[in-house]
Amino acid sequence: MQTELTLVIGNKNYSSWSLRAWLPLKRSGLAFSEVFVPLMTPGYKDKLLEYSPAGKVPALLIDGRPVWDSLAIAEWVAEQKPEFWPRDAFERAWARSVTAEMHSGFSGVRGAMPMNCRASGRRVELDDATRDEVARICEIWTQCRETFADRGPWLFGEWSIADAFYAPVASRFRTYGVDVNAACAGYIETTWSDPLMQEWLSHAQQETQVIEKGEVG
Ligand SMILES: N[C@@H](CCC(=O)N[C@@H](CS)C(=O)NCC(=O)O)C(=O)O
Structure with a gap:
């Protein structure tokens, strides 16, 4: 069954x-x-x-x-x-590390820039701790992209669970116009233009409920 x-x-x-x-x-x-x-x-x-x-x-x-x-x-x-994690054992551990870092951290980014798929052109003032988190996320993305660029457009080349965990971050950086380097801008675009992300976004567009604490900037 x-x-x-x-x-x-x-x-x-x-x-x-x-x-x-x-x-x-x-x-x-x-x-x-x-x-x-x-x-x-x-x-x-x-x-x-x-x-x-x-x-x-x-x-x-x-x-x-x-x-x-x-x-x-x-x-x-x-x-x-199993292909949703990298095949190589070290790369798999690396992907799990960046995923876990997202899962257990970056509370400043989450608090200051709530995910709001429908919004665009929002701007918020970030405190120093949140700026440090943004820099750390960019460091993760840049290092991954520089290492795995020849295998595909995702963090570890081929799509992995790590990309699912950073998709809301990519959405936030886009919504709040966070200034990033070319590697990170390219990664945000990859995430945003993914057909599944687009499907999610089109459903979000159809929702009418407004949650006040998600409307920032
Ligand atoms: N660590 C949990 C976090 C889950 C979580 O905080 N979910 C939020 C929505 S994005 C929620 O359910 N909020 C409603 C509430 O806490 O009452 C996970 O990874 O699933």
């Missing part, structure tokens, strides 16, 4: 963690259905708790059983699609 997959996500315009899980699952070609829980609406938390013990999105229901947290979901998908 085929496994039944349901991905529970929040607003595509704002939910960066949902995007991190949706991209690998969509790219895998596995059939899944989506459940949309509009965040910050009355009763939304109880709704989330029906699906995820953590009360957050994303959650992946595998035959009704939950896997929660974007990284756990991405790892499950990569078990079905």
Whole structure:
């Protein structure tokens, strides 16, 4: 019998963690259905708790059983699609390092520049700590692109889970006009023009709910 997959996500315009899980699952070609829980609406938390013990999105229901947290979901998908991590053991560890660095850090960037796919031309003042985070992200992207340029346009040449984790960051840098070098600008463009990203963005465009704390700049 085929496994039944349901991905529970929040607003595509704002939910960066949902995007991190949706991209690998969509790219895998596995059939899944989506459940949309509009965040910050009355009763939304109880709704989330029906699906995820953590009360957050994303959650992946595998035959009704939950896997929660974007990284756990991405790892499950990569078990079905091992090519979603680099083949070489060191490169795989490197990709996991940059993914983990995103997953557990960059709180300044997340706080100052919330993902808002519909917005453009926004500008925010960044404090020194957040500027340092931006510089670190650019360092990660530049080093990866310089190393793997001959294998393809993604961080590790071919698309990997690391690209899913940095997709919301690329979106933020674009929305808030963050000044980056040519390698990073090229990577942001690669992410933005990806057909799956475009699909996500077109769904975000159709959403009408406005979440105030996501409207910055
Ligand atoms: N570390 C978690 C973070 C999940 C998270 O913070 N999700 C946000 C949406 S982007 C959420 O569910 N917010 C609603 C709430 O906390 O009530 C993951 O990677 O999945």
